[in-house]
Amino acid sequence: MVLKQDASISHHERIDPWNIQVNSELCHDTEAGLDHEWLVTNGLGGYASGSLVGAVTRSYHGLLVASLHPPVERSVLVAKVDEVAHLPSGERLALGVNEYAGGIIEPAGNSYLDSVVLDGDIPCFFYRLSETLMLEKRIWMEYGQNITYIQYMLHGAFDEERELSGVEIAGEYTWHSLILEVSPFCLSRDYHSVTTGADDWHFLVECQEQRCRIRAYDGAPAYHLIADPNTSFTPTGLWYWHFWHRRDHERGVAEQEDMYQPGIFRLELVPGIRKTLVLAAETETVCASGYGSARHENVVAHALMSHQRRVQQLLAVADRTTNDLPACDPIQARLTLAADQFIVVRPDYSVSSTVSSPLRLAPDRKTIIAGYPWFTDWGRDSMIALPGLLLCTGRYSEARGLLKAFASVVHHGLIPNRFPDQGVEDLAYNTADATLWMFRTLDYYVLKTGDWTLVKELFLTLSEIIQWHIAGTDYGIKMDPGDGLLQAGAPGVQLTWMDAKVGDWVVTPRRGKPVEVNALWYYALAAMETWAVRLSTDAVLYGQLRAQVRQNFAARYWFAEGGYLYDVVDVEGVTGQNDTSLRPNQLFAASLTHELLSEAQVASMLKQVTDHLLTPVGLRSLSPSDPAYQAHFAGDRLQRDAAYHQGTVWQWLVGPYVDVHLQVHNDPQVLLPLLQPFVEQLWATCLGTIGEIAEPETPFTLRGCFAQAWSVAEVLRCWLVVRNSTH
Template identity: 45%
Template structure:
């Protein structure tokens, strides 16, 4: 997909500051900013290093303030002008300088953001990428056109803080020293050093605080909107036409300064991902079957872009006995690896892209953290103790394993994981944390207690659980049913006892009919809550149709064909937007159609009307199952192609306003949104 803008976008600050780019390093670190070069978030930076992969994310290099100008030996050229290429907004609201006005074009080369700055007849290209597996960012400049040499000056603005925080300089004295090949910066004793280098030119230490950068998005989010950064070094080089400069920021003193080689490695890595998807994805295997009727269906360019975006979420989680362990970052900029998000995302990010070996590693990694029959909800940014406050992450684990096994028939992994899966079912039958237990009277799973949020609708502010859903949530019980059918299938495959699992599943199937609300023509969201059965129109019921383990894969459907159509039609009329499903119907008195404000306001709207992108895949597949219309199913996904040109460029956002025009909000790149769009598209083509 060609993600490219000219001056019609680049010259408009309101457009360029809301379009954000992202590059990652495969260990949890990233670099991210706006097309304008303007800082709008505390999470922006050229090097946000994962000091304890995949977490411990720390802002080290905030930005580079760049100028190009007159080479001293050619005093009559370019009218003695100096061009500022950077843009800053300050606390008083002033924007100075206006470097975005020199951006002639912006594009993504794969995931590599690329700018072209036009200053008179000079054209300077800029690219940013990261080294895979290292906290190292490259910024490469090429003077592709000019009539005379130009001098490029870079002012490096650094920091050293947790990526959630903010800094007020207060005369903080960092240790800045010149070393061979560049500058070394130590924020304080025992801090991880930052090495800044260029492959040609001069490096000069500095120590000047720049105060009161304005962070507009943080203000919108009700958070501190002021930040200070330290000007720690100035780099300068004179470039002749056709020459390049590579700037490197790294925590590694042995960093590679060969920018051309590093850029080639990055391009090769991304091409390998595309080739792997084309050659080894489920869709390609299907194309190779002669009876396939859809084998000539073209792959849209925007789907290829999402394959590259998928890789950005897959990161290392090394363990003492599994140094090559893998996990999934839930979203950028601020999420770590969450159990629920990982398991929902795994099929789309790995199996759909032809990377089943990554899926295998993730499944084994998380198996080591199962405790009392539960998968961790999340791994905290600090500390080693995971949090287990989730009822559905563990059940999504079964779905991820089922998806992996369907693609690979890997009996060895099944044999290794089966004891863990059996233990999970046992704990759920006899009861585990947070009152999660099987209700023997109807075969349905109950979960929840006061003050705890256990489902994916998990917003909590202080002691206020916004969407408690205590009782028997519909998607939890759809997942429970699939988990029982899956473990029975696995047990049969391995020659183990399975009839008890089948018996529980049969009972769950029979009593699932309790969820149908004949008065409304759709399903209850929660049964047996402290306030009775909850008839709120929410999207969770769509999973009772769309889960791959139900219906088309051989497990008996949970809803009748008439009921399935009622659910799809109701969700389509009341919850569907261009980018996903609303979390609550607009007709509900607690509906919130706009997401913004302070934490109380944002979390109060998070699952009370906000549109969630990950649910688009589930709706599309449910619609396909009910109506069997591939053309309509594809049409539901088409708006995502346009969305890739806004917010997080080349990727998919976490959430959107429930009200039109469904402005993207939250994380600019969310794993399960990308994953579910990919999975749905491939399922349609299959």
């Protein structure tokens, strides 16, 4: 792919990513509507998500996916709601969309869906009920609580808007009203699984007028469905059978599910008045909050204002030079909100806390969700994404807290690769690069903030990390004293970011001395030398090791015949056995530092990467000319993992590519068309965010997680680098 400057793309984009709107043409296209998704989050690891038209196309979709042990133990409690509007004329409009086994769509309420708009980060769905009536539904979550709000409001007027209803209040006549039946579909399961219903299984539903407390069975987590006092609830206790998850079918996992309908809420709507259904995991705070009382809508209104105020604060912190970031830079504004969705708390469960403990929201206990809908927090992803998600958005105290939190759980010189899904298993430390990424991230933090106190606090831990890497730590991670390079590898263990594994099969083992691991190793040594000098500590060891790596790096990694870098040298520990696979990992040897390669080598490497790996949506993980190249990412887990790093396009890799391109060509204008497809992705699959991966061949169909932390982080970081370079 050759980069060409597009004169039609201005400093700001051709389209406005702040005002994201999907029109009726796409909404009425059932297939397209099922392919698009939306996401809202709560800062705890919980979220709400669904297809644009309302059907659940994944087992991971849900209106209340609560994180019961933040940021993990995600449980799908309420999968969706369906609405039926009863007009005064007697007309009945079913607004929901469901897909059942066999591809049956019933009902097909997207025919009434006129548009979907992001109001800040809140998805708003507009249904055309008649020529004069529009129903708005907006969905958001309470920050720091497992609470989802589904709010309805009528816009417009009835056809005979002054028709008397027969009731006179204070000399004025009431308007006609519309009855909206809202049917919740309930579950109680881990978000990785599905539910099979049974005729003799009835959820435990405790109703107090318009407030329902629900448990799937004795001992199951309790949650509440709550409306205002004027709303009625009619119990039904019905199973709906054989919902079909088309996205899960594509992934070769369980694709069919049954859902329980506990009853139906009946809301009376008049134009201009909001009515809100609250879905909440049970806590002391929820039970005493005023939901369901005469103050119900006032409490909800306060929650909405708090949410909107927080959005404004996020934007203000991201750029303190303007009072209106969406107008000044809509790309930065939109990506700032996208970044926020991944930043969640990881409380210190080693100390006692209560349900209402402020530790939930404390900036010193933050972590980063790697991707929605199925990932939790990973050490590698957190360290790679932190600069874009937290430092490029001005959230320095949270960045500081995250770095300290990960440093506090170092074991044998390694930070965790992965935290457990259930919050009870041992931490997983199988990573050769995550710990080294922490040095780069800490250095970026110091350059941004000037906060040397954090380096001072962590320096002893950092020194111990280096010593472990020199002497040798777990998984064969050890410095080779002969050339100063890091070697890594253990049977059956995946240690680099190319970490796909199926059973005992490690798809890309990369045992030996991976190129990006040693670029990071050099960076860590250089940073430690600088920090030691700053702290008046002996820096000789770090300087000596850094010089040794610099002396040997190009000599060991340069593949002269190909004009690029080997991906791994001393493969499987065999001296001189080198992997000539053309992969994007080599970019880090130039993006992290300018000291390891000559200008000619960097230029040659960039050309090879551009010619073989660059696509409009990121970089291929392997050259198409390689015999191991996989041209498709699809099928069951075995098929997908076999292709995951064998050609599949990764969007976050645009970051190092942009860094190296600027280093070689120093022409930020030519990079604007490269970034434009990522901006357009904000409309492409999940509204307002950027996904994980894509197919490596035309049309480069987006795959994987629909929202990925390091993709958003690196696109935001690149956008700011390119934008600032053009000034």
